[in-house]
Amino acid sequence: MPRTATPTTPTTPVTPTPAVAATDDPTGPLTATPWEELVTSALLGTDRRPPAAASGTGPHSRPGGVPGYAGPDGAAAALLNAAALHTVRRRAGLLPALAAPRPGLAPADPRPPLPGAARSRLERLLADRAAPSGSGGRRGTAPDLTELIPQWLATANLHGYRAPDAALPAVLDAARARTDLRPQALAFAGPRGLWLAGLNPEWKFALRGSSGTSLLPDVTDPEAVHRLWEEGLFAERVALLSAVRAHEAGAALALLATTWATERAEDRLMFVDSLRTGLSGADEAFLEQALADRSRNVRATAAELLSALPESALARRMADRALSCVSPGLTGSGPSVAVEAPHECDAAMQRDGVVALPPSGRGERSWWLGQLVESSPLAIWPARFGGREAREIVALPVADGWSEELHAAWCRAAVRQRDPKWARALLGAPSTPPSNGPGTASLAERSKLLIVLPAAERAGWVAEFIAAHGLSEAFQLLGVCPTPWAEPLGRSVVDALDIARDAGSYPWSFSGVMGLAERCLNPAEADRLEVLTTTPDEPADASPGANGYWSEAFQRLVSTLRLRAAMDAELAPDR
Incomplete structure (x- = not known):
């Protein structure tokens, strides 16, 4: 609806028309019309449902309607003007929220910093993790850096290094994306990583199992323990229960009993499952009561734990x-x-x-x-x-x-x-x-x-199994062997791969075992495996191009082992 004004000199006041006065008055009847009413009028049409203030009806109307908006066209104009005013008001009318308390200082981490070469290596590993993967099915001879992150973290933790502050977000992101990284990544992130995780909801997973960290109260302070147990997030409560249980198993059971009857079924399941750690006869009375729980899953878990107590x-x-x-x-x-x-x-x-x-x-x-x-x-x-x-x-x-x-x-x-x-x-x-x-x-x-x-007996059993039956049935067995593989196990795996290549076997059938070998073989084996990187003549009955793939796979294996050796050297404390 066009606005009109009488031309005047700058010193002459401008008298608005009734329409302008009606729409520009923020306390007028149009602006008082609820947004929901305007939406309803727009959907049904102003001829069937004119805005109450424009039609002169409704709780916000004036007798005789709004001046300047008589008739169907006037109702439509009223609707559009009111919607425009509502939109501006809704966008501009947000009040600033009260400032939240500033977080406390990050806790100190007394562990020594990473050597420079190791810090650079970590940056490359984390950057490669975030990079998009290629679409080709052939891996080539380059090591897969993403698969080396677990070993790097394990070695860094073995030497007791702390994570660089600037790398903490990337470390936490990597742990969020891969659950297999979480134990080592959170140990590496240390107290500062857990402090940072408490400020970002996407990293709340880090609070679970973080017993003994500065994010949890002193387990000997009953008031602080009960306050967090009553008010904390679920992940914090699980971590708290684990911390209290590690300190005193009976205190953890007593804490759990205070809210057990009011917990959700899925939470009760997680709490009772946490009793696996340090399970003993002292837990029997509580678990016997849980056999009558309303949740079938809780009952089944309680029965399983009780059956583990002879x-x-x-x-x-x-x-x-x-x-x-x-x-x-x-x-x-x-x-x-x-x-x-x-x-x-x-x-x-x-x-x-x-x-x-x-x-x-x-x-x-x-x-x-x-x-x-x-x-x-x-x-x-x-x-x-x-x-x-x-x-x-x-x-x-x-x-x-x-x-x-x-x-x-x-x-x-x-x-x-x-x-x-x-x-x-x-x-x-x-x-x-x-x-x-x-x-x-x-x-x-x-x-x-x-x-x-025991670990050594486990590796010896699998080595003999591979020597007798080959690799076709050994993949799952290899996955439970301690790393790096002991020499008898590593030698049996390499020998079996060499036999499979010489027999002209389909190389892609062994890609899983080859990937395990890249991560689990002792890096000192690299020089001994150099002879396997050549491309021998293919047997007549071999798959076309198979030996080329075998040679490529062994080259990648050797280069990965050498890279792992370099990583270990970069993390050595004397550097």
């Missing part, structure tokens, strides 16, 4: 049930294992964590049997089978086709109870084919069993 009442109840199902028997003329799986899953079993409904493809009775056996103390079986040791019990034939189910349950029990004798018995000899082994053919289950063994 002296708990739940473990004894499970043992009684399992002993009624598994007993000595006779097959032909020799001893065997007889199995009579449960015929029902009663309420008492379900309260103790037995899930009644089996997954798709599983029979009910075998499903219930497996849960009973895996939750029973392994110490009950030698007495049940006439004093036989674990290796002898596992070697007994199992009647009626129950062998796979029973042995798999024993595997899970050995992992849960961290029993190396049963783990060795169920793994069997490395030279035995997995399908004929005493335990389970599942490589995933075998990997879990290996974790129970």
Whole structure:
């Protein structure tokens, strides 16, 4: 709607028209019309729903309507002018927020600074992590810097260096993007990194598990502990519970009991799961109460933790049930294992964590049997089978086709109870084919069993397994071996890769193992592997171009090992 004014001299006051006066008056009826009313009028049309102030109706109207806006065209103009005024007012009408308290000073980090070369290396590693990856499928001979960040962090932490202040945001971003980096990255970031994480919601993950840091109160100060427990964010409360538990397990249980009944189910699950650390018989009473929790997941976790305590009442109840199902028997003329799986899953079993409904493809009775056996103390079986040791019990034939189910349950029990004798018995000899082994053919289950063994024994077992069966089934087993690989294991991996190349095998089938070798082989092996970087003649039956790919992969392996050696030298304290 055009605005008009009478031409005057500069000293003559300007008299606005009624329309201008109506729209320019910030306290007038148009500006008092709620924004929602204006939106409704615009959607329905001013002929059907004129603005209340323009039509002379409604709570903000004046008798006779607004001067200058009579008729349909006037209502439309009123709507547009009111919307314009509302828009400006909404944009300009925000009041400045009260200034938040300034954060306190960052805590001191007494650790020594990085050597200059190592600091430059860290910048390149973090910059490469943020760079977009190439789209090609062929990696070439250059090392993958992103995969070297975990080793760099581990070595820096081993020498006790502190992170450069300027690198802390990039370190925290890397840890946010990759959960596998978090333990080492947060240790490297130290107290200043955790202080910084407390100021950025995107880095709140760093507060979980940050027990013993300056971001948490002194665990010996009950008032500060209870205040954070009552008012803190979930991640802070988990970290606080872990810190208190590390200091005094009973105090952590008492703290958890103060709010347990009002916690959300997902929070209760995380809190009860945190009791895995330092689990002991003192936790039994609390976990027994959790067996009656409203959440199925909480009940299942509590039952699992109780079954890991061989002296708990739940473990004894499970043992009684399992002993009624598994007993000595006779097959032909020799001893065997007889199995009579449960015929029902009663309420008492379900309260103790037995899930009644089996997954798709599983029979009910075998499903219930497996849960009973895996939750029973392994110490009950030698007495049940006439004093036989674990290796002898596992070697007994199992009647009626129950062998796979029973042995798999024993595997899970050995992992849960961290029993190396049963783990060795169920793994069997490395030279035995997995399908004929005493335990389970599942490589995933075998990997879990290996974790129970001491590190050196674990690496030796996998080295013998590779020597006997090659690399095709060894990838999962290699993933649980300590790094850098000990010489027997590293040599067996390289020898198996060399044999696969000489046989003309498809090289891309071994890309996962080659990637592991780049990260896990001892860097001192680089010179010995130089001979493998050449490109020999291809066998007639080899995949076209396979030897070129093999040569490229070995060149990348050697260059990565040398780069890792250089990184270790840059982080050496005497530089």
